[in-house]
Amino acid sequence: MEVSELGPRGRLTFPPAFGKRGSGRHWRIEPGVESRICQTIKLCAKARDSSGVTMRTGVYFCNCGTNIAELIDAEKVREGLGTAGDGAAYFKTCRFLCSEEGKGFLEQDLRDEKPDRIVIAACSPRDHEATFMRVMEQAGMNPYLMQMVNIREQIAWVTPDPEKAVKKAALAIKAALWRVALHEVLEKEEMEVSATVLVIGAGPSGLKAALTLAEAGRKVILVEKTPVIGGLPVLYEELFPDMECGPCMLEPLMGEILHGDHAENIELITLAELSEVAGYFGNFLVKIRQRPRYVETGTCIGCGECIEACPAAGLNPFNGGMDQKKAIAFAFPGALPNVPYLDTELCTRFFAGSDCTLCSAVCPAGEGVIVYHDRETLVERQVGAIVIATGSSLYDCAPLENLGYGRFPEVKTAHEFERMLASNGPSGGEILASSGEAPGSVVFIHCVGSLDDEHKPYCSGVCCQYAFKFNHLLESRLPGLKLHHLYREIVAPGKEAFSLYRAARDNPNTTFVRYDRLADIEVSGEPGHRQVRVAAGTAIDADLIVLCPAVVPGADAEALGAMLDVSLDRFGFFEELHGRMDSARSKLRGVYLAGACQGPADIRRATSQGMAASGCILSELVEGRKLRLDPLFATVDPAKCSGCRVCMKLCPYKAVGFDSENGVARVNAVLCHGCGTCVAACPAGAVKGNHFTGEMILAEIEGALQ
Amino acid sequence: MNASPESLKGEPDPALAAEFEPRIIGFLCNWCSYAGADRAGLSQTPYPPNVNIIRVMCTGRIEPLFIMKAFQGGADGVIVLACHPGDCHYKEGNLRAAQRHALLARVLEQMGIERDRCRFDYVSAGEGEKYVQLITEMVDSVKRLGPLTASSGGDHP
Numbered sequence: 001m002e003v004s005e006l007g008p009r010g011r012l013t014f015p016p017a018f019g020k021r022g023s024g025r026h027w028r029i030e031p032g033v034e035s036r037i038c039q040t041i042k043l044c045a046k047a048r049d050s051s052g053v054t055m056r057t058g059v060y061f062c063n064c065g066t067n068i069a070e071l072i073d074a075e076k077v078r079e080g081l082g083t084a085g086d087g088a089a090y091f092k093t094c095r096f097l098c099s100e101e102g103k104g105f106l107e108q109d110l111r112d113e114k115p116d117r118i119v120i121a122a123c124s125p126r127d128h129e130a131t132f133m134r135v136m137e138q139a140g141m142n143p144y145l146m147q148m149v150n151i152r153e154q155i156a157w158v159t160p161d162p163e164k165a166v167k168k169a170a171l172a173i174k175a176a177l178w179r180v181a182l183h184e185v186l187e188k189e190e191m192e193v194s195a196t197v198l199v200i201g202a203g204p205s206g207l208k209a210a211l212t213l214a215e216a217g218r219k220v221i222l223v224e225k226t227p228v229i230g231g232l233p234v235l236y237e238e239l240f241p242d243m244e245c246g247p248c249m250l251e252p253l254m255g256e257i258l259h260g261d262h263a264e265n266i267e268l269i270t271l272a273e274l275s276e277v278a279g280y281f282g283n284f285l286v287k288i289r290q291r292p293r294y295v296e297t298g299t300c301i302g303c304g305e306c307i308e309a310c311p312a313a314g315l316n317p318f319n320g321g322m323d324q325k326k327a328i329a330f331a332f333p334g335a336l337p338n339v340p341y342l343d344t345e346l347c348t349r350f351f352a353g354s355d356c357t358l359c360s361a362v363c364p365a366g367e368g369v370i371v372y373h374d375r376e377t378l379v380e381r382q383v384g385a386i387v388i389a390t391g392s393s394l395y396d397c398a399p400l401e402n403l404g405y406g407r408f409p410e411v412k413t414a415h416e417f418e419r420m421l422a423s424n425g426p427s428g429g430e431i432l433a434s435s436g437e438a439p440g441s442v443v444f445i446h447c448v449g450s451l452d453d454e455h456k457p458y459c460s461g462v463c464c465q466y467a468f469k470f471n472h473l474l475e476s477r478l479p480g481l482k483l484h485h486l487y488r489e490i491v492a493p494g495k496e497a498f499s500l501y502r503a504a505r506d507n508p509n510t511t512f513v514r515y516d517r518l519a520d521i522e523v524s525g526e527p528g529h530r531q532v533r534v535a536a537g538t539a540i541d542a543d544l545i546v547l548c549p550a551v552v553p554g555a556d557a558e559a560l561g562a563m564l565d566v567s568l569d570r571f572g573f574f575e576e577l578h579g580r581m582d583s584a585r586s587k588l589r590g591v592y593l594a595g596a597c598q599g600p601a602d603i604r605r606a607t608s609q610g611m612a613a614s615g616c617i618l619s620e621l622v623e624g625r626k627l628r629l630d631p632l633f634a635t636v637d638p639a640k641c642s643g644c645r646v647c648m649k650l651c652p653y654k655a656v657g658f659d660s661e662n663g664v665a666r667v668n669a670v671l672c673h674g675c676g677t678c679v680a681a682c683p684a685g686a687v688k689g690n691h692f693t694g695e696m697i698l699a700e701i702e703g704a705l706q
Numbered sequence: 707m708n709a710s711p712e713s714l715k716g717e718p719d720p721a722l723a724a725e726f727e728p729r730i731i732g733f734l735c736n737w738c739s740y741a742g743a744d745r746a747g748l749s750q751t752p753y754p755p756n757v758n759i760i761r762v763m764c765t766g767r768i769e770p771l772f773i774m775k776a777f778q779g780g781a782d783g784v785i786v787l788a789c790h791p792g793d794c795h796y797k798e799g800n801l802r803a804a805q806r807h808a809l810l811a812r813v814l815e816q817m818g819i820e821r822d823r824c825r826f827d828y829v830s831a832g833e834g835e836k837y838v839q840l841i842t843e844m845v846d847s848v849k850r851l852g853p854l855t856a857s858s859g860g861d862h863p
Contacts, residue, residue, distance in 0.1 A: 124744045125761070126736070150759070153747025158838075159755045168755040175758060567797075587797060632763070650766075652797035675796035676767030680806070692767055697760060698775055701731060704758040705779040 056089040057177060058115040060106065062097035062122035064152055069093075071156040072165045077121075080170030087177040089115065098128045103135050110139035117180040121149040121173050142187075144631070144691055147180040149173050171704055178703030182696045186631035191670065193282030194384040195623035196221065200274055200560070203231020204603050205595025206389030207253050208610030214257075214265035216618055221381050222257070223288055224270045225556075227341040228331045229254055231391055232415075233603055235318065235332065237422040237429070240469040240602075241496035247334055247424075254336050269379060270297075270337065273556075277564055280670045281590025282384045282627045292374035294342035295328070299369045302338035304330070306359035306370060314346040316426070320416035323426035328359045328370070333424040342370070384621045385590050387613045388574055389606075390560065392596035395449035395456065395550035403445065403547060404523040409434040410530045411523060411545045414466060421473060431477060431544075435528045438478055439543035443532045444470065445521060446487035449550030452518055456550040458571065461600040463548035464491050468500035470546065475507055483510040484540050486521060486532070513537070551600035565654040566591050574598045584612035588653065589671055592616055632674035632691050638664040640686035647678035647687055728782035728848040732757040732841070733772065735765045735800070738789035738830050745834030753838045754845040757785065765789075766799025770810045773824060777814075783823045783848040787840070790828040800828070822847045823854060 061077065063069035078091045090113065096102045097120065110118070118141075120132055125148040133143035151169045159165035195218055199210045202224035210220045222229075233239060233246040234254075257266055269290055276287035306328050316325035318332050327346035330338075342359075344350035349372060360370040394415055397405040405411045410433065412420070423429035433439040444467045449455035467485060474481050485504070492501045504510050515521060515534045523545060525531040531539035553572035561568045566586045569575040574597045577585035586593050592613035595606035621627075636647070636656075641664040648656045648665060655671035656678060658664075667678070667687070679689035734740040740761050746753065762768060765788040773784045786807060788800035807826040814824055825844055829837050 124740075124747075126741060126744060150744070150747075153744040154759060155755070157747040157750045158752050160752050161755070164755045168758070171758055175760075650802060652799070673796055675764035675799045676762065677764060677796065677799045677802050680767050680769045681802070689767060692762060694769065694771070697762065697767075697772055700760050701772060701776050701781075702779055704731060704760065705729060705776070705781055 055087075055116045055181060056114070057087055057117040057119065057180060058109075058113055059088045059091045059119045059121065059173060059177070060097060060109075061091065061093045061151075062102070062120070063093055063095050064123060064156075065096060068122070068152050068156045071159070071162065072151060072169050073162065076166040077170050077173065080166055081173060081177075087174075087181065088119070089113075097122055098131055103131070106132065106135050107139045110136065110141050115141075116145065117183060118146045119149060119173060119176040119180055120146060121151045121169065121176075123152040124150045124154070142185040144186040145180070145183050147176040147183065149176045171706065174706050175700045175703035179696050179700035182693070182699050183691070186690055188628045188631055189669065190626035190628055191282060193621055193625075193627045194284075194382045195219070195621055196381070196383045197385045197387060197617055197621075198223065198274075198284070198286055198381065198383040199387045199389060201225070201231070201389035201391055201595070201597070202229035202257075202268070202270075203389060203391045203595060203606065204233060204250065204253075205391075205601075205606035205610035205613075206231070206387065207250070207257055208607040209387045209389060209592075209594050209614045210266055210610075211253060211256055211260075211262070212611050212614035213617065214262040216614075217262075218265060218618075218623070220266045221286075221288070221383060222266055222268045223272045223274065224268070225273055225390075226331065227270050227293060227339075228335040228337070229257065229268070229270070230336065234335075235415075235422065236418045237424075238469065238473060240465040240500060243469070243472070258337060268337070271341065272379070274560065274563065275378070277386075280668055282621065282670060284383045284386060284590065286381050286383055286386070288379040288381065290377045290379055292371075292376055293339070294344075294371055294374045295339050296369050296371060297337060297339045299365055300339045301365050302340075303364060304340065305362045305364055307340060309358040309362040310347075311356065311358060312346050312348050314343070319419045319426040320413070322416060322419065385592060385617045386564065387592045387594055387610075387617070388560065388564070388566070388586070388597050389594040389610060389613075390554050390557065390597045392551045392573075392600065393554050395552050397448060397547050397549050400448065400518065402519060402522050403448070404530070404545070405547060408523065408530060408545075409527075410543065411547065414463070414470075414546055414548050417470065417544075417546045418466075421470075431474065433528070433543035435543070437543075439481065441482040441484070441541050442470075442474060442544045442546065443484045443486060443540055443542040444546045444548060445532075446485060446548045447489065447550075448518065448547045449552075450548075451488050452550075455518070456552065456571065458550075458600070459489070459491050460548075460551040461491065462551065462602050465497050465500065465602070467546075467548055468492070468504045471504040471507065471510055472500055475509065480509060482541075483507070484532070484542070485510065485512050486515050486534060487512065488515060488518075513540075551596065554597065557597065564588065564591055569599075571599075584609055584616050589673075590621075627670070629669050630674065632689075633669040633672035634667045634674065634676065634679055634687050634689050635669075636665045636667055637686045637688065638662060640684045641665055641682075642684050642686075644683065646681050646683065650677050650681050652677070726849055726853060728756050728845060728853070729780060730757045730783040730785060730844060730848060731773075731776040731781045732759045733765065733768050733784070733786045734759050734761055734829075735788055735795070736761055736763045737795035738793055739765075739787035739828075739837070741831035742787070742829035742833045742837045745832060746837045747834075749834050751834065751838045753841045756845045756848075757841055764794065764796045764799035765803035766794075766796060768803055768806070770806055770813075773810060773814075777819060777823075777854060780854075782851070782854045783825070783844060785824075785840070785844050786826045787829045787837070788826070790830050793830060819854065820851055822851060 061074045074093045094102050129148050136143040149172045155169050198221045199206045200223050210222045213220050230250050234250050236246040239246050272288050272290040275289040278285045307326050310326040310328045312327040313324045315321040316323050328342045330340050348354035363369050419425040450460040520535040522533045530542045532542050533539045566588045567575045574593050576583040594609040594613040643663040653671050655668045659666045676689040679687045776784050788803050794800040
């Protein structure tokens with residue numbers, strides 16, 4: 001490891017040998033390591049010699065007023081760099097480099113001095129690295145040819161001994177000089193993008209996202225799994241906190257989506273699910289599988305004549321199976337789009353081989369509106385971004401045998417009870433116990449599965465509020481009714497939730513019973529005369545029992561997450577890029593999150609999230625503006641890559657793909673976040689991390705150990 | 707600086723410990739631990755100046771080679787500070803770093819480099835005090851171990 005044989009040193013001094021301290025003997029490290037270190041030195045030398053002239057590196061020392069100058073003597077630091085300046089062609093100080101004056105000085109000085117590299121000794125690069133990089137760009141210098149040294153936060157402010165501070169600062173600048181010599185010119189590459197957005201799920205958050213984007217002139221593909229749009233609240237007639245009617249509240253939004261001024265920007269695909277995704281941010285190719293509706297949405301006038309004529313019927317899933325619906329039917333009265341759909345599980349043509357055409361025969365819009373030979377189709381679209389707005393689901397209460405759900409008709413989930421309260425629901429809005437009479441006593445069981453380590457440890461956030469809404473509705477519709485709330489915790493945050501809770505507390509007919517464990521609750525008794533008992537407490541008579549189940553991830557969240565390569569959190573909800581600061585983005589660039597798919601959410605939060613996701617997309621993915629890629633990504637040298645795929649397994653962003661034709665890994669620069677995990681892991685040294693190459697870091701280490 | 711092997715193995719020579727200023731390389735990730743070091747600076751809490759910081763975007767970038775290289779180049783200690791588990795800006799680079807450190811520490815030990823010379827810990831962006839404490843402890847423990855020389859540990863022909 002003789003450095004002298006590496007040729008002229010230029011202005012930088014190189015270490016005579018490693019391990020020069022102590023006994024002077026070298027550490028024996030396996031040969032490969034040794035050779036890579038030697039290579040580094042050669043590269044250092046080469047970087048200096050390749051241009052044929054000595055590299056000019058300038059050092060700018062910011063006094064930061066007195067913040068640095070009072071504690072570190074710049075002149076002594078300059079002396080500490082050695083007589084040859086340790087690679088620095090010049091050393092200049094500035095009072096405030098980040099001030100307008102300082103930036104002006106830097107820009108002009110870069111033009112005058114024309115350095116090949118610069119080192120800026122100032123504050124933390126977390127403060128002003130970007131500022132100085134912009135100045136460099138303005139001065140016509142590539143901004144990546146700079147290394148910042150943090151002599152304020154990490155030296156001046158924490159090293160009271162001035163001599164030691166000078167020594168440490170000089171060493172840090174030396175390390176930076178060594179490193180910066182190896183810096184490479186990096187350019188931000190540009191890429192064409194598609195500005196179209198795919199929104200998955202047409203609940204409040206998806207609708208709001210789609211409309212916000214469409215109003216901005218974006219093309220939106222809005223995919224909905226069910227035949228109707230509006231999500232869950234469209235099924236609920238009165239919503240907390242102010243009893244606003246759900247369908248009425250969503251009607252204007254849905255009207256805008258279907259027929260508004262910007263509706264032409266929205267392609268709504270109902271009865272459809274994402275089946276395949278390829279590509280990345282800016283350029284996704286998506287395949288959407290659309291199940292047949294058997295009714296032409298374009299020509300159907302929504303009169304409902306076909307429904308009257310249909311002879312087949314079965315349980316209605318939109319009313320929790322509490323009533324029947326025809327084989328051809330609207331999901332519920334007032335459902336949008338205003339087009340019925342045909343359920344092949346109920347229509348005799350499909351499961352019994354009949355040739356019934358009664359619905360088509362009565363259709364006033366003529367033949368061809370009802371299409372019996374309708375087939376599943378695969379829709380292919382090119383999109384730049386994807387919004388996941390698939391919502392959530394409710395915890396399955398059937399396995400909780402002590403609560404009697406599924407066994408006793410008196411026990412309903414909150415969702416079923418909402419439908420019972422709705423005027424377009426199975427009972428036309430009448431509240432009925434299983435006897436067919438109005439109930440005399442209703443028990444609400446809160447926290448069914450929530451705040452419970454045996455089920456879901458988190459609070460579902462919305463249950464208390466809708467339970468107290470039920471309390472209010474029942475009290476006003478059936479005055480004098482006995483109401484009981486069995487709860488583990490009451491949670492009613494924010495500026496609006498307290499009023500319904502206060503009203504329930506103030507109601508003399510309402511009682512509150514706190515329970516400890518869900519298993520302590522026992523629902524028993526005879527049909528029509530149920531009792532609810534908490535632990536050894538007295539039995540409460542109940543004609544109707546309403547369970548408030550935990551809000552849980554949607555049934556298809558896992559499959560969708562796997563398809564999109566978007567991670568789920570430990571509960572199975574979609575995981576945000578950052579829970580507080582970046583909750584509308586997923587960890588995969590180009591995939592955004594809105595609404596309850598990322599955790600329990602009320603309508604306010606869901607719609608806000610929809611708009612937040614749209615905002616992110618509008619600012620990140622601009623029509624006609626090419627995507628500028630941060631050059632700090634990793635690249636694979638195919639000549640060195642052995643195709644072991646370690647990098648693929650480690651990449652947290654699925655940015656490394658495999659080129660099976662050539663048997664090598666390939667990094668997608670759009671998806672790469674530049675963490676360098678793959679660079680460190682590659683056993684062949686085939687992956688290079690831009691701006692943080694092994695050579696640069698090794699040179700910095702060497703410099704710091706001078 | 708020429709510590710006898712005896713003094714390294716046993717109680718440190720107080721005179722030597724006072725004189726010896728170890729050289730330590732600190733690998734910090736840009737998002738948590740480096741920000742934690744900045745936080746220590748903002749609160750102007752003094753700590754020993756022996757650690758020279760190498761900033762990487764993520765501790766997942768740190769190759770065992772870097773650490774070996776630091777020791778080979780004359781460092782008496784190396785400290786790697788990562789984001790807390792679950793806080794990594796890049797999801798899990800810190801966990802990769804922890805795994806690599808666990809293996810490397812064993813290799814270093816076989817080479818005669820004591821465990822205390824190569825430490826791994828977690829510092830969040832808000833933990834300025836923890837940063838100061840870790841650096842102080844690191845410098846103290848390396849001072850006690852004395853300078854790293856080829857003869858300070860195992861037998862290397």
